[in-house]
Amino acid sequence: MKKPPMGFFILTGLIKRRRAVSRLKCGHAFRKVGVMSDRLKELEKKIGYKFQDFSLLRRAMMHSSYTNEKHLEKYHCNERLEFLGDAVLELVSSEFLFLESPKVSEGELTKTRASMVCEPALAFCARDIDLGSYLLLGKGEEATGGRKRDSITSDALEALIGAIYLDGGFTNAKEFIHRFILTDLEDKKLFFDSKTILQEIVQAKMEGAISYHLVKEEGPDHNKSFFVEVLIGEKGFGIGEGRTKKAAEQEAAYKAILEIRK
Numbered sequence: 001m002k003k004p005p006m007g008f009f010i011l012t013g014l015i016k017r018r019r020a021v022s023r024l025k026c027g028h029a030f031r032k033v034g035v036m037s038d039r040l041k042e043l044e045k046k047i048g049y050k051f052q053d054f055s056l057l058r059r060a061m062m063h064s065s066y067t068n069e070k071h072l073e074k075y076h077c078n079e080r081l082e083f084l085g086d087a088v089l090e091l092v093s094s095e096f097l098f099l100e101s102p103k104v105s106e107g108e109l110t111k112t113r114a115s116m117v118c119e120p121a122l123a124f125c126a127r128d129i130d131l132g133s134y135l136l137l138g139k140g141e142e143a144t145g146g147r148k149r150d151s152i153t154s155d156a157l158e159a160l161i162g163a164i165y166l167d168g169g170f171t172n173a174k175e176f177i178h179r180f181i182l183t184d185l186e187d188k189k190l191f192f193d194s195k196t197i198l199q200e201i202v203q204a205k206m207e208g209a210i211s212y213h214l215v216k217e218e219g220p221d222h223n224k225s226f227f228v229e230v231l232i233g234e235k236g237f238g239i240g241e242g243r244t245k246k247a248a249e250q251e252a253a254y255k256a257i258l259e260i261r262k
Contacts, residue, residue, distance in 0.1 A: 039133075043061075047160075051164075056081070061134050061136055062077050062136045063135055066138050084166070085157075085160065089177060092173070093181070097113055115193075116182070118247075120154075122153075125181050128180065161177060194253035198256055202232055206260075211231050226241070228249050229252060237255065238251075
């Protein structure tokens with residue numbers, strides 16, 4: 001019997017090695033997916049809602065930095081769910097305020113709603129359920145503290161609302177919003193005009209002028225984050241983060257109010 005040429009053995013060896021590497025990669029990928037699924041099941045227990053379509057929850061936790069890094073299509077990230085969740089949240093919060101405050105004007109209702117669903121307020125709610133720890137982030141976003149970034153966690157919370165709405169309908173989404181967002185409203189009202197409230201507190205109880213200083217900027221121009229520190233006199237009272245300088249100033253003022261109230 002004629003022996004196969006040497007090239008045959010070399011090619012066969014290469015194929016076997018590639019298959020082995022492929023199995024290792026697949027095994028790692030499945031283990032990673034399995035770990036992620038276990039983590040998301042923890043989140044289900046925490047929020048008291050079990051998804052019929054588990055992929056919706058996974059997508060709600062998938063940040064655009066992760067899909068970019070994995071070369072996935074843009075629509076795989078949580079931005080579309082965030083868009084939907086934002087609309088559901090606005091409707092539920094509007095209904096809540098309309099029924100709870102029958103004598104309040106449209107302008108005041110609008111102000112209050114804005115304070116309840118603004119980025120810092122939603123990030124505050126997201127921290128209550130440690131939502132940042134369940135996110136799928138790209139390595140760069142992970143390294144720069146993305147899990148604690150208000151813009152990311154607030155968006156993820158809206159995406160989660162959108163996912164619950166698609167999976168379980170309006171009633172389940174409404175129940176989630178009432179349980180995790182429409183609570184502690186007195187504290188959350190401070191988010192809307194913290195700078196004015198801080199000014200009033202300082203004028204009545206403290207000495208020194210209030211000033212806001214830009215500490216740093218992070219991210220590309222289309223998705224920039226600003227970090228602003230508020231000082232009373234020469235003492236720093238808090239650093240806020242936001243997608244605009246104004247939003248960062250509001251959060252810094254809010255943190256200063258909490259610090260003064262201690």
